[in-house]
Amino acid sequence: MSTSEETRAGKPRPTVKRRPGRTSRTQLKLFESAMVIMSEKGPTATTVDEIAAKAGVSKGTVYYNFGSKKSMVDGLLRYGVNLVLESIDDAVDEVDDPRERLTRATIAALRFLETQPGFARLAIAEMWRPNGEASSPVLSEQRGVIIDRVTELVEDLSEKYEVSPTPDSASMAVAIFGATFMLAMDREMNHSARTTQDATRAVSKLVDGYILGPVE
Amino acid sequence: MSTSEETRAGKPRPTVKRRPGRTSRTQLKLFESAMVIMSEKGPTATTVDEIAAKAGVSKGTVYYNFGSKKSMVDGLLRYGVNLVLESIDDAVDEVDDPRERLTRATIAALRFLETQPGFARLAIAEMWRPNGEASSPVLSEQRGVIIDRVTELVEDLSEKYEVSPTPDSASMAVAIFGATFMLAMDREMNHSARTTQDATRAVSKLVDGYILGPVE
């Protein structure tokens, strides 16, 4: 699911199982522990010691398995994005109507983010970073992957409803994604302030706005 | 504009000019330097040394003026949020129609975020943080301030168009804010990918969606 390009010659480290999908028990434990702590404190504030302690292994084991904190975050990011993508695909599966597909997709994403607030926070903390050095290529990559998926859905919608020239599908996708994302984050911060349903409805509204012509 | 809650008793430090709005030249210089660097590297990765160097003063001076790094970030946050609020107020001023007001407000915010990507990054990096310890009260405070402002605008709209049961105004405000925010960030990351106009139009679309009834 991820590989460590950092492994210097002569320093053989497993880092990640060659067989994708087959993650050792230890790696999985570390993965989960890292996700939990990093969602709470953010990746920077999370120490490798904490992760190791939570996973019940030694610090050395973390490095034996992941090579570096950075590659662990990368792995976490890829892992999370895959989960989002999967939950979107599941929600959309066997649904034909483009509008219904988009709506279900956003709701699915919303639900996922509410279920996994950790990932959302991790993602945001990593995604908006200095464009410069620290920002791993994995970020732009994953950012693209998810936006592309939403853009596809929007484009199907555009075709069916023949939405006029105006906003390009990608912009629309970004907007929808942003709305969804922010609603999820808001719910998590102001616990119980608003119901999940409120959020769901708000997103639906926005989608509708895309289809309908401007208020005359 | 900033306060130092950290100053322990018995250790009198100016930290902040008593007279609000009256910031010394040194403080201003530090403020600006901090904003520039923190936008680029994020607040955590930014060191006090760097800020001092950029401002052309000694490290000690930073502490003399701000007391701590944390209180500096708080100040920056307040400063930025005020700017956003101001640009929204300017855009909305003398406009009566609620829809027009909301549209203009979002566009103003969009423009601001595109002009000050630094602040946007700073805000997001700080605002969605562990609900726990690290998160300063200033954050939730400012988060609330801005969402409240948008909510007001949405509520005016609801009244006029008598938007039915639908999503509560606050959720809508959050969604709109999220869409705006994400469009701004996306533009900055994928430089030039999409035009400012595309983004503007996309936001307008969403606003329209709120007003109109659901697609029948």
Add this chain to the structure above:
Amino acid sequence: MSTSEETRAGKPRPTVKRRPGRTSRTQLKLFESAMVIMSEKGPTATTVDEIAAKAGVSKGTVYYNFGSKKSMVDGLLRYGVNLVLESIDDAVDEVDDPRERLTRATIAALRFLETQPGFARLAIAEMWRPNGEASSPVLSEQRGVIIDRVTELVEDLSEKYEVSPTPDSASMAVAIFGATFMLAMDREMNHSARTTQDATRAVSKLVDGYILGPVE
């Protein structure tokens, strides 16, 4: 006496006093402590903690003053080489005869190395290192400086005695330096095994061999 090229932008570190020759008390203390410990254990085996402890300052102070362990070693190297050079110059001063000059120089070097076995060990440990990465440019530099000085002396000798075609002066310088160096090291290891005078005489012998024609 040395500067740190490593200082990254925005991370202002004194590293070394601008005014050459004027080293702060702390830096001097660290310098001396480092020399003592590194001569005993070798630079690699010496930890920054140890140096700090011996100097009676905190670890942070070491970094405040030298920036890195590596630049400290570089400084030590330069420092030592300068001392050797000085002691050679002192010994040679006001002596005109080339042979006498060379002899005195080697004896001076020998004495220095016996007095400062630490430096000798440090030098050798650092000088013969992988030509690759780890080897700082300072090394080749200093290596050159000292060999050049000896070569000068040998060349003066060559001229006076019109030493025939034979080995080039530089090779001769290297050989003499090597003999001197090894005698010094040997004396230190096998304490008291051989007297300083024995060593001195051995070196003289070698120098004579250079002047005289081959045994017919």
Add this chain to the structure above:
Amino acid sequence: MSTSEETRAGKPRPTVKRRPGRTSRTQLKLFESAMVIMSEKGPTATTVDEIAAKAGVSKGTVYYNFGSKKSMVDGLLRYGVNLVLESIDDAVDEVDDPRERLTRATIAALRFLETQPGFARLAIAEMWRPNGEASSPVLSEQRGVIIDRVTELVEDLSEKYEVSPTPDSASMAVAIFGATFMLAMDREMNHSARTTQDATRAVSKLVDGYILGPVE
């Protein structure tokens, strides 16, 4: 060829073949790999991982065969010294004249060191170390072995030419060895700066100097 003094009681490990001179294929492979890497990076900077990787075995296998990194270095040292000794013996064999013997011996050593710069570096890095703890007994031992061999040659020379009281043979041996060593190292560092012949001639000169009386 190597011993593991570290093996704690009750933990029987082969570590070294009982039958001296009989080294298993795996051990040989490790031996050679270690020599190559350690010559390049020095023994301290060389990790067991690297050696294992280069030899194509697992890290555990290194320990299975050698018990510890230290005992591996010891073995390497012995191995190298034996090679030098052998090449000297070969060069001297069937030569009767003491001067010729010494000259040939130094030239042989010079050639060996130029051929095996790795060993030279390894030897020097290890031989001049803290007299204290880290220094394995193997070191002084090997240091003695090689100096003794040269001393023998020098003594034969002394007898024949009746070199007067002056420098004792051992000092002379050390000096000659040092000159040889340094010339070899210098050639390796300043690649191609001086020819092998220059070095050879320089050493010859020094030997001659020993025989001839002082310049009157």
Add this chain to the structure above:
DNA sequence: CATGAATGAGCATTCATTCAT
């Protein structure tokens, strides 16, 4: 007001070594 030397807790990372299989 300002400075800069000093601090020390904290952190990511390395690596020789162990051991169950």
Add this chain to the structure above:
DNA sequence: AATGAATGAATGCTCATTCAT
């Protein structure tokens, strides 16, 4: 004989903060 996952002590380095001048 060999393996490789796991370990943990050790280490170089960072950086927010303090304080005497």
